[in-house]
Structure formats: C-alpha cells, structure tokens
Amino acid sequence: MATPPSDRAHHVRDVIDQLDDLTDRDRIFVSDVVDAFGTTAFLPVMMVPALLVVSPLSGIPLFSSVCGITIAIIASQLFLHRPRLWLPGFMRRRNVSGSRMHEAIGKIRKLANWIDRHSRDRLRFLTKQPGRQIAYGACMMSGFAMPFLEIVPFSSSLMGFAVLCIVAGLLAVDGLFVLIGLSIIGLAATIPFFVWTGLMAGSGA
Structure with a gap:
C-alpha cells in the first residue's frame, strides 16, 4: 500500500516546527496535534510522541506510558x-x-x-513492503x-528514539535509519531480562 502524500511531505524538522507552532497555547491537547497534521498523516503524528x-517531558509520571500507547495505536492502524x-x-x-x-x-531540535x-x-x-509492515509491527510492540x-x-526514551529512527527512515526513504531503529528495539528487548536477572541475583545474595 502506498504511503499517503501527507506522510511523504514531512521530515523531522518539519514536524518539530509544526508542533512548535502550537506552543503559544496554554494547553496543547492530543486532538490539537492530530488536527494540525491531518488524519491521514500517520507517520508525522506518530513521530510526535516518539x-x-x-525529551525532558519523559520525566513526567506516566507521560512515557501515554506516548507509548499512542504510538502503539497509530502503528497498529498503519499495520492494518x-x-x-x-x-x-x-x-x-x-x-x-x-x-x-x-x-x-x-532541547530536541538539534537531534x-x-x-x-x-x-x-x-x-x-526496508522502506517498502514487506519491510514497512515489519517496521510498523516493531513500532507497535515498542509502544x-x-x-x-x-x-x-x-528505557522508554530508548524505545522512543528507536521509533523516531524508524519513522524518519520511512519518511526519508532511508532504510539505514529503519535498520538502526529495529536494532535498538532488539537491544532494548533484552533490558527487562537483565533487570530481572539482576534482581534475582540480588535477592539471592
């Protein structure tokens, strides 16, 4: 399935600038972000929570969870x-x-x-089918x-960066960034195992 034109028109800086245009408001709602990019611009909208x-906002309690669920919902709709x-x-x-x-x-403009x-x-x-489906599935699981x-x-920020790399790669038709994102997700998937192993080792001491 072809990528919607509204997705191909965006790069990371474009998304940053368009998002920054909303910051003159007292509060920015998720609905404001969707309205700003459009309901067919799946990739740019998914890039926002990534x-x-x-960013430093990830320090807000449960903020990473909300961003992750948002990423997962968007990625699942791309997958389908x-x-x-x-x-x-x-x-x-x-x-x-x-x-x-x-x-x-x-703080994230330089990135x-x-x-x-x-x-x-x-x-x-990696930016065409079936590579895109693999990328969408990886973003969904990460979220x-x-x-x-x-x-x-x-760890949530690491997953967010992986999704950011994948989305940027799909938008720019750069499979290397998609590959980097997939590799980071593979690495991050081992984190819970090592944390659990460390906890078990500590409790047994």
Whole structure:
C-alpha cells in the first residue's frame, strides 16, 4: 500500500516546527496535534510522541506510558492499512503545557536537525513492503512495551528514539535509519531480562 502524500511531505524538522507552532497555547491537547497534521498523516503524528518521549517531558509520571500507547495505536492502524487515523476520546483529551512543550522542543531540535542532515536514499527495500509492515509491527510492540519500561530508567526514551529512527527512515526513504531503529528495539528487548536477572541475583545474595 502506498504511503499517503501527507506522510511523504514531512521530515523531522518539519514536524518539530509544526508542533512548535502550537506552543503559544496554554494547553496543547492530543486532538490539537492530530488536527494540525491531518488524519491521514500517520507517520508525522506518530513521530510526535516518539520525539516527546526522548525529551525532558519523559520525566513526567506516566507521560512515557501515554506516548507509548499512542504510538502503539497509530502503528497498529498503519499495520492494518486504515485510511484515516482514529484515537479514543480519552487519549485525544490528554494535554501538556504549551510553555513546557516549547522548552522540550528546543532541547530536541538539534537531534531533529542531525537526523535530517544524515538521512538519504539507502536500503530502500526496508522502506517498502514487506519491510514497512515489519517496521510498523516493531513500532507497535515498542509502544505497548513503554508502560512496562517506566520503572527502568531511560528505557522508554530508548524505545522512543528507536521509533523516531524508524519513522524518519520511512519518511526519508532511508532504510539505514529503519535498520538502526529495529536494532535498538532488539537491544532494548533484552533490558527487562537483565533487570530481572539482576534482581534475582540480588535477592539471592
């Protein structure tokens, strides 16, 4: 299935700038973000929670969980080839301070610029079917895992960065970034195992 034109028109800096345009409001709702990008712009909308979960906002309790569930819902609809994005009402009503969002965007702008500067047409087969389905599935699993990873410092941010790499790679038709994201997810999947092993070793001492 072809990527909607509205997805192909965005890169990381474009998403950052468009999101920053909303920060003059007292509160920014998830519904505001969806309205700003459009209900067919699945990838740019999914990039927003991925960006935010690697920002200082991830320190807010349960923020990473909300971002992860949002990523999972969007990725699952991409996986199922839905023509338009749907989010449940309780999620569309989630919000964050505009000033806090603006501050967070400022801190991740360099990362966005770096990704755009280094992305190019490579490993195109990973950005086409069935590679795209694998990428969507990986983003979906990463999103669902984030609520369980909040107890492990930085692990949710690592998953968010992986999703960010995958989405940036799909938008820029750069399979190398998709591969990097998939590799990070594979690495992050081992974190709970090592944490559990460490806890068991500690309790047995």
